[in-house]
Amino acid sequence: MDVDPEELFGNADVPAWRNRALLVFDRVPIPAAVCRTDGIVLLANPAMAAEWQTTPGRLRGRQVLELFHPRSVEQVQRIVEAVRHGHRSRYPVLVHWSGPDGRERHGELTADTVSDTPEAPLWLLVLLRVLGTRDTPEEPTRPRSEKVTAMERAILALAAGGATTAQIARAVDLTVDGVSYHITRLSRRWGVANRTALVARAYVLGVLDPGVWPPTAEPARTEGHRPDAGQP
Structure with a gap:
């Protein structure tokens, strides 16, 4: 209920009311x-x-x-x-x-x-x-490793090492068009504009190990994959 302090105590008692309010204010545990x-x-x-x-x-x-x-x-x-x-x-x-x-x-x-x-x-x-x-400063959350296929990881590792599209194709037993397809699909998935950005994104996402040089490609999985295909 709203109560006017002047009405409750009279004009002369307003300073006393305020002193009491300050006393309560000091003792509030909040x-x-x-x-x-x-x-x-x-x-x-x-x-x-x-x-x-x-x-x-x-x-x-x-x-x-x-x-x-x-x-x-x-x-x-x-x-x-x-x-x-x-x-x-x-x-x-x-x-x-x-x-x-x-x-x-x-x-x-x-x-x-x-x-x-x-x-x-x-x-x-x-x-x-x-x-x-x-108790301790919060550590920045590291992004979880992106899920990629063994073929995608192999292509990324070779690209990170400086291999051309033709060299990657020979190394993973794909056609040049097949390698380009994988690179284009990864670029769209991760929202990057070129191969340099794609490699950088792979490191940020934990797909490639920043402590290993040259980047090591895992063996490509052949299950369900046709080497000469541009499509999975």
């Missing part, structure tokens, strides 16, 4: 801060300061989005636009940050627009919900 609409921290509680192993006073004047990095810039832009137009609502933002201990954390910032009166300027009441902690 990390919280009051910010200007541009994100500058005006007030932070001890739980919020603990995320940075500092005191609330040292967070005052900091930009909240410099402390917590949003996952979606577009989401922040929508919030800024809504606040600029005076919309009063609750806005969640997924964020991540690195604490002073070096561990990466992620969570959700919820910004509620608040003010003393409906006509007064808006502030942002920011609450942080910590969702998880990662």
